[in-house]
Amino acid sequence: xxxxxxxxxxxxxxxxxxxxxxxxxxxxxxxxxxxxxxxxxxxxxxxxxxxxxxxxxxxxxxxxxxxxxxxxxxxxxxxxxxxxxxxxxxxxxxxxxxxxxxxxxxxxxxxxxxxxxxxxxxxxxxxxxxxxxxxxxxxxxxxxxxxxxxxxxxxxxxxxxxxxxxxxxxxxxxxxxxxxxxxxxxxxxxxxxxxxxxxxxxxxxxxxxxxxxxxxxxxxxxxxxxxxxxxxxxxxxxxxxxxxxxxxxxxxxxxxxxxxxxxxxxxxxxxxxxxxxxxxxxxxxxxxxxxxxxxxxxxxxxxxxxxxxxxxxxxxxxxxxxxxxxxxxxxxxxxxxxxxxxxxxxxxxxxxxxxxxxxxxxxxxxxxxxx
Amino acid sequence: xxxxxxxxxxxxxxxxxxxxxxxxxxxxxxxxxxxxxxxxxxxxxxxxxxxxxxxxxxxxxxxxxxxxxxxxxxxxxxxxxxxxxxxxxxxxxxxxxxxxxxxxxxxxxxxxxxxxxxxxxxxxxxxxxxxxxxxxxxxxxxxxxxxxxxxxxxxxxxxxxxxxxxxxxxxxxxxxxxxxxxxxxxxxxxxxxxxxxxxxxxxxxxxxxxxxxxxxxxxxxxxxxxxxxxxxxxxxxxxxxxxxxxxxxxxxxxxxxxxxxxxxxxxxxxxxxxxxxxxxxxxxxxxxxxxxxxxxxxxxxxxxxxxxxxxxxxxxxxxxxxxxxxxxxxxxxxxxxxxxxxxxxxxxxxxxxxxxxxxxxxxxxxxxxxx
Numbered sequence: 001x002x003x004x005x006x007x008x009x010x011x012x013x014x015x016x017x018x019x020x021x022x023x024x025x026x027x028x029x030x031x032x033x034x035x036x037x038x039x040x041x042x043x044x045x046x047x048x049x050x051x052x053x054x055x056x057x058x059x060x061x062x063x064x065x066x067x068x069x070x071x072x073x074x075x076x077x078x079x080x081x082x083x084x085x086x087x088x089x090x091x092x093x094x095x096x097x098x099x100x101x102x103x104x105x106x107x108x109x110x111x112x113x114x115x116x117x118x119x120x121x122x123x124x125x126x127x128x129x130x131x132x133x134x135x136x137x138x139x140x141x142x143x144x145x146x147x148x149x150x151x152x153x154x155x156x157x158x159x160x161x162x163x164x165x166x167x168x169x170x171x172x173x174x175x176x177x178x179x180x181x182x183x184x185x186x187x188x189x190x191x192x193x194x195x196x197x198x199x200x201x202x203x204x205x206x207x208x209x210x211x212x213x214x215x216x217x218x219x220x221x222x223x224x225x226x227x228x229x230x231x232x233x234x235x236x237x238x239x240x241x242x243x244x245x246x247x248x249x250x251x252x253x254x255x256x257x258x259x260x261x262x263x264x265x266x267x268x269x270x271x272x273x274x275x276x277x278x279x280x281x282x283x284x285x286x287x288x289x290x291x292x293x294x295x296x297x298x299x300x301x302x303x304x305x306x307x308x309x310x311x312x313x314x315x316x317x318x319x320x321x322x323x324x325x326x327x328x329x330x331x332x333x334x335x336x337x338x339x340x341x342x343x344x345x346x347x348x349x350x351x352x353x354x355x356x357x358x359x360x361x362x363x364x365x366x367x368x369x370x371x
Numbered sequence: 372x373x374x375x376x377x378x379x380x381x382x383x384x385x386x387x388x389x390x391x392x393x394x395x396x397x398x399x400x401x402x403x404x405x406x407x408x409x410x411x412x413x414x415x416x417x418x419x420x421x422x423x424x425x426x427x428x429x430x431x432x433x434x435x436x437x438x439x440x441x442x443x444x445x446x447x448x449x450x451x452x453x454x455x456x457x458x459x460x461x462x463x464x465x466x467x468x469x470x471x472x473x474x475x476x477x478x479x480x481x482x483x484x485x486x487x488x489x490x491x492x493x494x495x496x497x498x499x500x501x502x503x504x505x506x507x508x509x510x511x512x513x514x515x516x517x518x519x520x521x522x523x524x525x526x527x528x529x530x531x532x533x534x535x536x537x538x539x540x541x542x543x544x545x546x547x548x549x550x551x552x553x554x555x556x557x558x559x560x561x562x563x564x565x566x567x568x569x570x571x572x573x574x575x576x577x578x579x580x581x582x583x584x585x586x587x588x589x590x591x592x593x594x595x596x597x598x599x600x601x602x603x604x605x606x607x608x609x610x611x612x613x614x615x616x617x618x619x620x621x622x623x624x625x626x627x628x629x630x631x632x633x634x635x636x637x638x639x640x641x642x643x644x645x646x647x648x649x650x651x652x653x654x655x656x657x658x659x660x661x662x663x664x665x666x667x668x669x670x671x672x673x674x675x676x677x678x679x680x681x682x683x684x685x686x687x688x689x690x691x692x693x694x695x696x697x698x699x700x701x702x703x704x705x706x707x708x709x710x711x712x713x714x715x716x717x718x719x720x721x722x723x724x725x726x727x728x729x730x731x732x733x734x735x736x737x738x739x740x741x742x
Contacts, residue, residue, distance in 0.1 A: 038691075038696060039687070040694075040698045042696065042697055047678070068665065072665065072686070082687055294439065294443065295446055297447055297448075307416070311455045312455055313447065313453070313455075315453070316454060319409070319438070320410075322438070322439075325409060326697060326700050327416060330697065
C-alpha cells in the first residue's frame with residue numbers, strides 16, 4: 001500500500017518533488033506535517049485542516065499511549081477513526097517525549113523504563129512495544145524507537161547511543177514485518193558528529209526500510225550545525241526513499257532543508273507560536289500583542305489568502321490575543337499553518353517548474369519570519 | 372430602519388412568531404441570542420456562527436468599553452466591522468456587569484461610578500454615556516442603563532431602584548433621539564414584586580420605545596418566581612413591540628418564556644457550560660467527562676445534525692475535554708448553540724403551524740437537559 005516516487009529532481013540543488021502513496025491518500029512532497037499531539041492539531045477542527053489542504057498530520061505516541069491509551073483508540077477505529085481524520089497519519093515512536101518529558105527514565109538494551117509526566121506511573125517502552133502501539137493506532141507511517149541524546153554530548157556517548165538506536169532499528173523492523181500494518185521509517189542518530197551521522201545512515205540503509213528519518217536535531221544546537229548533520233547523512237540515503245528531518249524548522253529554514261534533499265518535516269513552531277501570538281507573514285514576523293497594531297485595520301498579511309487574513313484585522317487579532325480568547329488561538333493557528341503549507345506548496349511548484357534555485361535565492365533575501 | 376412585525380400569535384398561549392428588521396438583516400423571532408462578550412462568541416469563528424444560522428448576537432458594553440475601548444472599535448468600523456460580523460448586534464448597557472463584576476461602585480442619580488475589574492481604574496457610566504458608547508459600537512439594538520438590585524431586596528429598595536431605572540429610561544430616550552443610530556429598548560425592573568413589575572412596565576411603555584426588556588431576573592431567585600415576574604409584566608407591554616427577557620435560560624425554560632409572550636432571550640448557559648463539558652442533548656444533559664463515555668463510539672446526540680455530532684464520537688469529545696484541548700471548547704460550544712438555536716427554530720415553526728401547545732406539552736415531558 002505504501003509507495004514513494006520522485007517526480008522531479010532539481011539539477012542544481014538536491015531538492016526533489018515527489019509523492020507518497022499511503023492507505024489514507026497521497027501526500028505531495030516536500031511536505032510539512034502539522035503536529036497533532038493528542039489526536040488534535042491544537043486549535044484546529046479537522047474541517048479546518050482539510051481546508052488548509054493538509055494531507056498528512058503527526059500524532060505523538062507517548063501522549064496517546066498515556067491518554068486515552070492506544071487500546072482505547074484501537075477499539076474506536078484507530079487514530080483515523082477516533083479523531084475522524086481520513087487522510088494520512090505519521091506517528092513518532094514516543095522516544096523523543098520519553099527523553100524530553102518523562103521523569104526518571106532508565107535506558108537499557110531492552111528498552112526504556114520511564115515515569116509518566118501526568119501521574120508518575122511507571123511504563124516500559126521497547127522497540128517492539130513502540131511498533132505495537134503505533135500499529136494499534138493504525139498509523140500510516142510508524143517510526144522506530146530511538147535514543148535521542150542531549151546536546152552537547154561526547155563522541156563516545158553519541159556513538160554508544162547511535163549504536164543502540166541502530167540495534168533498536170533492527171528489532172523494530174523484525175517487529176514491524178510481523179505486524180505488516182502501515183510502513184516503517186528508521187531513524188539515524190549521532191548527535192553533532194558528521195562521521196557518526198554518516199555511519200548511522202550507511203548502517204541504517206542496510207535494513208532496507210521504506211523511509212529514513214534524521215532524528216536528534218533541533219535539541220539546542222546552533223542552526224548551521226543542524227544543516228551540517230543533515231548534509232552529512234544525505235549522500236548515504238537512497239534516492240528512491242523519502243527522507244524526513246524530525247522537529248524542524250523555521251519558515252526560512254524549510255527551503256534550506258529541501259535544498260539538502262529532504263522530503264518531509266514536522267514542527268510545533270507554527271502551532272505553538274500561534275498560541276503565543278507570534279505570527280509568520282510575508283513581511284516578516286508579527287508579535288500581535290504589540291501596541292502598534294491596536295488600531296491597525298489591515299489584514300495580518302496582505303499577501304495571504306487564509307481565513308484569518310481574508311476576514312479579520314490586526315487590531316481584532318490583537319484584541320483577541322490580549323483578551324485570551326479561544327478565537328485568538330484558532331485564527332492564529334490557521335494562519336501560521338497556512339503560511340507553512342503554502343510555502344511548501346510554492347517550493348514544490350518551483351521544483352516542478354525547474355525554478356527552485358531562483359525561489360531559494362529570492363527567499364534568502366526576504367525578512368526572516370523567525371522566532 | 373428598525374421594524375418589528377408579529378406574523379402569528381398562538382390562540383392558546385401568548386406565544387408569537389415574528390420578525391425584526393434591522394440595518395444588519397432580519398431576525399426571526401422568537402430568537403435566542405448567543406453572547407459575544409468581548410467581540411467574539413467564545414470558541415466560535417464568525418463563519419461558525421453563520422453556519423449555525425445565528426441572525427443576531429449580543430455584545431457586552433462594559434467589557435468592550437474597558438477593552439479595547441468603544442472609540443477604538445468605532446474607528447475600526449464599529450463592532451460589526453471590528454469583529455467582521457455582518458448580521459445584527461444587540462448590546463447591553465453595561466449596567467449588569469457594573470453591578471456584578473466591578474469593584475467599589477457608587478450609584479447616584481446621575482449615574483454609577485465604578486472601578487474596572489481589570490485594573491481598578493475609575494469610570495463613570497450614565498444613561499447618556501451608555502447610549503454614547505453603544506452608538507459608537509454601532510449596535511443595532513441599544514439597551515438603556517438600568518440598576519439591577521441584588522436578590523433578595525426589600526420592597527422599598529426595589530421601588531427606589533425601579534424608579535431610578537425609569538428615570539434613566541427617560542434620559543436614555545432623550546439621548547438616543549439625539550443620536551438617531553440603532554434602536555433603543557427600555558428595561559423594566561422591580562425585583563420579585565409583581566406590583567412593582569406591573570407598574571414598571573406600565574410606566575416604561577409611556578416612553579413609547581421600539582422594544583421592551585425585562586431585566587433583573589436570573590439573579591439567584593427560584594425559577595417559578597422568574598416566570599411570575601415575566602407574567603406580571605407581559606399584559607402591560609404592547610403587542611406590537613418585541614419583548615426581551617435578559618439573561619435566560621435553560622433549554623426547558625425557553626419554550627415557557629415563549630409561551631408567556633417573550634420574543635427574545637440571551638444567556639451564557641450554552642457557551643459557558645460547553646466549555647465546562649456540560650452538553651445539552653435530546654436525551655438529556657451529558658457531562659462529557661464521565662467515565663461511561665470513555666469508549667463510547669456514538670455521536671453526542673444521535674438526533675443532532677451539528678458539526679460535532681455529524682463527525683465525532685462521545686469518546687473523542689471526552690478525550691478532548693480531559694486533555695484541555697481547544698477543540699473541546701470549539702466542538703462543545705458549536706453543539707450547545709446548535710441545540711438552542713435549533714430548539715428556537717422548532718418553536719417558531721410550531722407557532723407558525725398553530726401547533727405550539729402540542730410542542731409545549733411534548734417538551735414538558737422530555738428529560739431536562741439542564742444544569
